Amino acid sequence: MRESAAERHDRLLGLVRERGSARVSDLASLLGVSPVTARRDVEELAGRGLLDRVHGSVSWPQDATPGAAGPGATGSGLVLGMLAPSSTYYFAEVIRGAHEAAARAGARLILRISDYRPQEDHARTEGLLSAGAEGLLVAPGWQDPGDPAAFGDWIASLPVPTVLLERRPTAGSPLDGLDRVCSDHAHGVLLAVRHLVELGHGAPLLMARADSPTAVAVRSGYAEALAALGLRAPQDVIDSVPAELAPDAFEEAVRALREAVLSGVATAALIHNDVDAIQVVQRLAELGVRVPEDLALIAYDDEVAALADTPLTAVAPPKREVGRHATELLVERLGQSTGAPRRHLTLLPQLRVRDSCGARLPQ
Structure with a gap:
């Protein structure tokens, strides 16, 4: 391979x-x-x-070596292991936040990447333990809804303190009893939907992937946001796929969005993720639909949204802070006696308003 x-x-x-x-x-x-x-x-x-x-x-990096602690650090010499599904896009900032927090604590952070292959998570985590990790930050490479059950039980039996990152296990499962730090994606979606409604739009359409825990959370958050605001979806969610992997399916999704705009079904949309949103805007322009003149649009993730020709308003999960808080929690856990209460920390995304929403619609 x-x-x-x-x-x-x-x-x-x-x-x-x-x-x-x-x-x-x-x-x-x-x-x-x-x-x-x-x-x-x-x-x-x-x-x-x-x-x-x-x-x-x-x-x-000098600040990543044991004993090279930042101001206020204890010089603990701890070795922390981190398993992430990717070192790019969304998780690059999570890793950066963890790295910075480890350095401030005088700890060494070692990293393994699963490349979204959950069947390899266990082996890569064993590699972290063999390398001397005394505590673990774990973001499993789950993609499908069945992955937590198929590739997750081993996490609850790890022999060192473990903090889950950006993953919400099934309520009541063994993994649900672990420390975890997550972004509240449902809140992020609510911010986006509410912003569009306050600009005078009806319920926005959702175009989203279904290939990651974030994508699943955005989809469920969309339903929750509409219910909270007393709105009904203008039509079914449009399934999004990467243009480079499935160009025909991508074209079908873009044309479905174009038809919804031209028929008056919707004047606004939320798209997960940034890369898809930028490519959708480019293709819509070729098909005669302009953003924001014909369609107000918000992207989800805010990795590259600001770099679009028309800078995209975007929901920004607190990725760097997730890594930082998770590392601080792990360091604290390593210094506590067993039996201390576990914690679930949820951090709120922000909405960064740019040009893609346009001004308030005329009444």
Whole structure:
């Protein structure tokens, strides 16, 4: 099976962490990739603060090593392990927040990436434990609704304190008794729907994926938001798919949205996620539907929404804060006696208003 970029990044980080520093040319040879690929990987990881880069070499960040604690840190020397489904897009900021909090606590954070393959989560977590992790931050690579039951039971029996990240297990399940830190996506959707309604629109359409826990939470949050505001969905949710993976299905979804706008079914929409929203806006323009003139639009995630030709209003989950609070909770848990009450911490997203909603509709 071809190695993913996330897996290659994981190996690169491991090599630099083991050596302290390395030349980019040497990393290319060790990874079995071209120098261009190695430089691109290093630039991406350095841009996310996971590595330091100077004059053709790369080094492990000074604030990520044991004893290099920030102001107010205790210099604990703890080793924390983090399992994430990806090191890019949404989880890049979660990782950054965890990294920063670990450094402030004088702890070392080590990372493994599952690339959204939940069947590999257990093995990668065992790798973290073998590397010396004394506590774990775990964001399983679940995608399908059945994944928690099929690939989740092992998490509850881990031998070290564990905090779940951005995952809500089934109520009453063993995983529900673990510490966790999550974004309140239902609240984020409510902010978006309420904003559009206050601008004079009726209930917005939802175009959303169904391939991640965030996507599932956005869908359920949409139903809750409409109920809370006394609204009815103008039509069924439009299933979204990545344009590069399923171009025909993407085109069908865009045309369904276009038809809803032209027929007067809806004047506003919420789209999960940013990348899909940008591509939808581009394709709608080619089909004669303009944002925001013909359609007010809000994206969900706020990773790249501000970079669209028409900057997109977006719901921004507190990704960096999720990583930070989860790490602080884990460090605190490691310093407590067993039997201390577990905590479920929920953080509220924000709505960042830009140009894609337009002004209030005339009454």
